[in-house]
Amino acid sequence: MPPFWAQILIGLVAGVFLGWIARTWQVEWLGTTLSEIGRIFVQLLRLAVGPLVLLAIAVSITNLRHVSNAARLAGRTLLWFLITSLIAVAIGLTIGLLTNPGAGTGLTPADGAAPENSGSWLDFLTGVIPTDVITPFTELRVLQIVFLGVVLGIAALSLGERAAPAVRFGEALLAVVQKALWWIIRLAPLGTLGLIGRAINEYGWDLLGQYAVFTVDVYVGSLLVMFGVYPLLLRVFAGVSPTRFFRGAWPALQLAFVSRSSVGTMPVTQRVTERLGVPREYASFAVPFGATTKMDGCAAIYPALAAIFVAEIFGIDLGPQEYLLIVFVSVIGSAATAGLTGATVMTTLTLSTLGLPLEGVGLLLAIDPILDMIRTAANVAGQAAVPVIVSSREGILDREAYDTATSFDPSESMESTGPAEPAPAGTGAPEGERVAPEPAR
Numbered sequence: 001m002p003p004f005w006a007q008i009l010i011g012l013v014a015g016v017f018l019g020w021i022a023r024t025w026q027v028e029w030l031g032t033t034l035s036e037i038g039r040i041f042v043q044l045l046r047l048a049v050g051p052l053v054l055l056a057i058a059v060s061i062t063n064l065r066h067v068s069n070a071a072r073l074a075g076r077t078l079l080w081f082l083i084t085s086l087i088a089v090a091i092g093l094t095i096g097l098l099t100n101p102g103a104g105t106g107l108t109p110a111d112g113a114a115p116e117n118s119g120s121w122l123d124f125l126t127g128v129i130p131t132d133v134i135t136p137f138t139e140l141r142v143l144q145i146v147f148l149g150v151v152l153g154i155a156a157l158s159l160g161e162r163a164a165p166a167v168r169f170g171e172a173l174l175a176v177v178q179k180a181l182w183w184i185i186r187l188a189p190l191g192t193l194g195l196i197g198r199a200i201n202e203y204g205w206d207l208l209g210q211y212a213v214f215t216v217d218v219y220v221g222s223l224l225v226m227f228g229v230y231p232l233l234l235r236v237f238a239g240v241s242p243t244r245f246f247r248g249a250w251p252a253l254q255l256a257f258v259s260r261s262s263v264g265t266m267p268v269t270q271r272v273t274e275r276l277g278v279p280r281e282y283a284s285f286a287v288p289f290g291a292t293t294k295m296d297g298c299a300a301i302y303p304a305l306a307a308i309f310v311a312e313i314f315g316i317d318l319g320p321q322e323y324l325l326i327v328f329v330s331v332i333g334s335a336a337t338a339g340l341t342g343a344t345v346m347t348t349l350t351l352s353t354l355g356l357p358l359e360g361v362g363l364l365l366a367i368d369p370i371l372d373m374i375r376t377a378a379n380v381a382g383q384a385a386v387p388v389i390v391s392s393r394e395g396i397l398d399r400e401a402y403d404t405a406t407s408f409d410p411s412e413s414m415e416s417t418g419p420a421e422p423a424p425a426g427t428g429a430p431e432g433e434r435v436a437p438e439p440a441r
Helices: 004-024 028-066 070-099 121-126 142-185 188-203 206-210 212-238 242-259 262-275 280-293 297-313 320-332 344-354 360-365 368-393 399-403
Strands: none
Touching: 004 028, 004 188, 004 242, 028 070, 028 142, 028 188, 028 262, 028 280, 070 212, 070 280, 070 297, 070 320, 070 368, 142 262, 142 280, 188 242, 188 368, 212 242, 212 297, 212 368, 242 262, 242 368, 242 399, 262 280, 262 368, 280 368, 297 320, 297 344, 297 360, 297 368, 320 344, 344 360, 360 368
């Protein structure tokens, strides 16, 4: 059987070809089949999101009891999330101002349509706390699920040994959910075929012409952050090889690209992060935290470009105040995207904050699946890079594991989310019980 990346590539090429056939010769049954394949794959991912987020967040918080200076690590992680988001939104704004993505597209305000659901600061702030424990899962309100996970994790952490049975049960249940998600991940090549085929069948190639500049801007911005900003930060602030990082993180990046879900990719992201030498106890906190809040592609680069694009289509001039608001929304409001496919909520939050017409979102929905692939890859790259940077600066990064990290086939059964290699001899801690040392002074 070909390796996983080859399976995905085959699915991608086959999807383009079948989508072209369905559109060119109007083969209705083929178009319907492609649409259903893509829909089922996304639905399976969404089915796993609720329990995965709840258990991953709760268990990750309880795992902090094994980490020295846990509050310091959490604070540093959040700080680096904010720093990299600020850099990403600055890149998005710069590219948008230089290229004017909305000019010359032929699109008009009449081509847009307001989305059925939109985000606002009031919804964001009041929607964090659920009214019951069922609705967040049935309606997949990820931010509310994160809230429940945080509450459960902190409560278990405060109870100490009395909560040990519940913690062990939560860890076992998380392993079961991750195993089920792993089966879904193995369907990614088939899901890619359906998703790409559906996009080609429904929109064709003409769509890319209208959105050419905007599409290139999103891809260039995301690639600059992935292969420019992160390598620079890894080299300067972590003192590690960027090449080795991408070699080790490649399984998560490729899966993020085709699945378009940071949360769906989370088990793979955690595995590659641990293989890169980040202590398991810290990685099990930082990666789930990042998968629901760290969105440089969806919540920084994309909203900045989308705001400029919509403003130009509707003939609205943006000034320094509006650009500062874009930065603020992108850095502070990124949790609104919550790791799901698509960035509609974050886009509507940005547009509503700027006073731009929400009908502009309708202009972007057609091209969204193609853009979401690179956006999610940028998200996941940051979710893996930041824990490496923080671990290195805190003196807890396993340099030997990092320097020997290699890629692996994500389609293989994930029997363990831990590193491939045991802790080096002489660390004074049994394998699987390694505790992060005090930070270097």
